Amino acid sequence: MQLTLFKKKLCYSVVKNRFNFALMFAQKPQHLLSFLIIFTNALAAFAQDTTAYYHDHHKILYKENTSTEFAYDVKYYRCHWNINPNEYKISGRISTYFTTNRTDFNTIGFDMDSSLKVDSVLYHKSKTPYSTTDVNLFVHFFKNVVANVLDSVTVYYHGVPYDGKPQARDFGFTQQFHDSPSVAIISTLSEPYGAMKWWPCKQSLKDKADSIDVFVTTPEKYKSAGQGMLVDVTKSDTFKTYHWRHRYPIATYLIGIAVTNYDEFAYHYKMANGDSFPILTYCYPESKTQWQQDAKLTMPAIANYEKLFVHYPFEKEKYGHAQWGFPGGQEHQTMSFENKLSFYLVTHEMAHQWFGNKVTCGSWSDIWLNEGFATYCEGLSAQAMISEGEFQRWKKGKRDKVFSAPNGSVYCYDTADFNTIFSARLSYAKGGMVLHMLRYELGDSIFFKAVRNHLNHVNHAYGFAVTQDFENTVETTSGRDFTTFFKQWIYQQGFPVFDVKWRQSDAHILSLNIKQTPSDVSVNYFETTLPVRVWSKGKDSVLKLKINAVSHEFLL
Secondary structure, eight states, rough: OTTTTTTSSOSSSSOOOOOOOOOOOOOTTTTTTOOOOOBBBTTTTBBOOOOOOOOGGGSSSSSOOOOTOOOEEEEEEEEEEEEETTTSSSEEEEEEEEEESSSSSSSEEEEOOOEEEEEEEEETTEEEOEEEEEEEEEEOSSSOOTTSSSSEEEEEEEOOOTTOOGTEEEEEEEEEETTTEEEEEEEEOOOOTTGGGOOOOOSSSSOOOOOEEEEEETTTTEEOOOEEEEEEEEEEEEEEEEEEEEOOOOOGOOOOOOOEOOEEEEEEEOTSSOOOEEEEEEEEEEEEHHHHHHHGGGHHHHHHHHHHHHTTTTTOOOOEEEOOOSSSOOOTTTEEESSSHHHHHHHHHHTTTTTTTTTSSSSSGGHHHHHHHHHHHHHHHHHHTTOOHHHHHHHHHHHEEEESSOOOOEEEEOOTTTHTTTTTTIIIIIIIHHHHHHHHHOOHHHHHHHHHHHHOOOOTTEEEEEEHHHHHHHHHOOOOOOOHHHIIIIIOOOOEEEEEEEEEESSSSSEEEEEEESSSOOSOOEEEEEEEOOOOOTTTEEEEEEESEEEEEEEO
16 A cells, blocks of 8 residues: 555655665776676665564554454455445444354454444344444354354444544545545545444454455445445435445455545456456546546556466456545555556555455564565566666665665564554565565575465465565575575664775785674674675676675685
């Protein structure tokens, strides 16, 4: 996701890369030796925190999902919402289909903010008691639910999201205006903790619904964007109901709706096997001409990702865009919400369909698996679709972003803080550049094979993965141990700063004295490969120097 306003998924005008860490020394001794030492894809770019780098989720400061302790598995949501963009409120009913393996299960819990009010709860067609807290709804059954048998409960509710909390209205459920501004739009943004602000749900990074159906009833002049395929639009009096059907597993935060006077158009992406799926775009009427042109980059961008990774994960349904008012984007499954279709925003949000939607981070501490990959995919798109020069500029921008402060880890230890989770410098830029470093270490063939294995892993495809899962896949694919690499660049803080001195004793001997000072005091030194390019007599060589101490002297 990219949001300038939230620092979340920064609307990347800073989209560049960081690896060509160049340190240059040039002299001309009488021996006609001329050096230019360039630390090219220097692994000396990023790092993290030595303290407890083995991710102990019990040490995370914020309990991410209040309902994950509830021992049930969501199978399906059937969501009915009533939305009038001119009125800041919501009402509807949510049917949750679930199973439990417990024999003593007689209370089901949902995440729900106290600004939402329950009208009634139906269980087996009868009203059942419930209780609420500031952040939860508990439904109490009269007897234990039968274990391992599909069951369901329906919650009728209404409310004004964030009622009494106006400072929070930029999250979750938002009313904005467009077209000078006279037309209202209501849209949702649930990542990371916003879903409970506008509907009772299981807000979890441990449990995906297997499928959903979403019905949005709105005044007839409006349209609703959603996940999956639009299977029906029914009219009743002056209202229309839009029915979106999605038949892939989906994390709660990836369910989103947007309602306004949309215009629409579609292109079609043709796959290698001859099948195709629609690229559906919902945009403001005043934006249609521009969006029709800009949306054309979607097809070559998908083709590039399919070439590098695996098939588009939701090819049986669609991909699409819905315009909204936030300055950035959110990768709602099969339909990203964006304020404009700029190159880097489109390629970032689209990449999330693979990294974040097909395989979702297993905790907000591991958000870099979503954002680092999507960020790096921007650079890969620039390299393939624009030019190598643009890729180099992109990398420099990311490098400069990371080097703008000395500390911070890619792994997020404080998941209570929104800006820490969605740090543009760490989760995005540094996460992306760590992947570039990993690509350099592995080589293209093994790197992309490891990424494909990660996306197709039987335990993670259309499910969740944490950093250790990705590390395991890299090691299994490459046959190499990457414990130190992940410890340094993901879990520890900072990056190494190198001081390089050289001298030439005669025409054939070069002495290099290399010292490193980690940017953060929590790290003693970094083990890395330092590429050094040497020019002499019109020829050059790249020397890959193994750094595993504070200082080294190399005689070459």
